[in-house]
Amino acid sequence: MIQLQNIFKWVNNGANRIFLLKDINLEIKEGEFVSIMGPSGSGKSTLLNVIGMLDGFDEGTYNFFHESVHKLKEKQRSQLYKQYIGFVFQAYHLIDELTVYENIETPLLYKDVKSSERKAMVADILDRFNIVGKRTCFPHSSAAASSSW
Ligand SMILES: Nc1ncnc2c1ncn2[C@@H]1O[C@H](COP(=O)(O)OP(=O)(O)OP(=O)(O)O)[C@@H](O)[C@H]1O
Ligand SMILES: [Mg+2]
Incomplete structure (x- = not known):
């Protein structure tokens, strides 16, 4: 392959x-x-x-x-x-200006995943990584950078 x-x-x-x-x-x-x-x-x-x-x-x-x-x-x-292709970069490459929610959503926007499906997928990821409470934080905020992020 x-x-x-x-x-x-x-x-x-x-x-x-x-x-x-x-x-x-x-x-x-x-x-x-x-x-x-x-x-x-x-x-x-x-x-x-x-x-x-x-x-x-x-x-x-x-x-x-x-x-x-x-x-x-x-x-x-x-x-x-x-x-x-899916990629996890050595240097994360999170977008500083976007929230945790928006960072997860961005690749799905590029893939033209439709809105309702996108919401469900982001919700699932937030849930799986136990970061639902951090969805509105920014990557470098102390709340987002604490132990579980
Ligand atoms: N555009 C470039 N011009 C010149 N040298 C480059 C360029 N890109 C990479 N290199 C060099 O090629 C080599 C391979 O780099 P690469 O980043 O792929 O190594 P790596 O195995 O991933 O290293 P690490 O384990 O540190 O991540 C390095 O010596 C790097 O400096
Ligand atoms: Mg390397």
């Missing part, structure tokens, strides 16, 4: 080419649970950004289901991302 073949990603620094990913070959089947391990700076986040379609690459092929990601234009790639 996820298949990377001979993936290279680099940056050019003057006459030097610095490889961020070098000849990565990887196959992940549906239902498989995979951890990527390596020292700091080895390229884990770079690889995840490629797999997660947040970032492109310079050489190689990437097949996701029946889509050839390497052939897609950025707009088509982001459509695929919206449909299939």
Whole structure:
């Protein structure tokens, strides 16, 4: 379902080419649970950004289901991302100006989930993480940042 073949990603620094990913070959089947391990700076986040379609690459092929990601234009790639990819970022990336409720709701707005369904999904998440009382707080407010958030 996820298949990377001979993936290279680099940056050019003057006459030097610095490889961020070098000849990565990887196959992940549906239902498989995979951890990527390596020292700091080895390229884990770079690889995840490629797999997660947040970032492109310079050489190689990437097949996701029946889509050839390497052939897609950025707009088509982001459509695929919206449909299939979920991401928990190392640095959270919560939106400071939005409340807890709105932060949870935002990706659903981008996915065009209709209002009533959205409300139900956000309510469910707030409930599951036991943060219903914090729905109107902002990420950096002391109330939102306390132990259960
Ligand atoms: N755009 C870029 N230009 C130059 N170097 C870059 C660029 N992006 C990433 N790097 C370098 O590529 C290497 C891989 O970075 P990456 O963040 O993927 O590592 P990581 O394995 O996720 O590390 P950590 O465990 O610290 O999160 C690092 O040395 C980083 O400085
Ligand atoms: Mg990282």
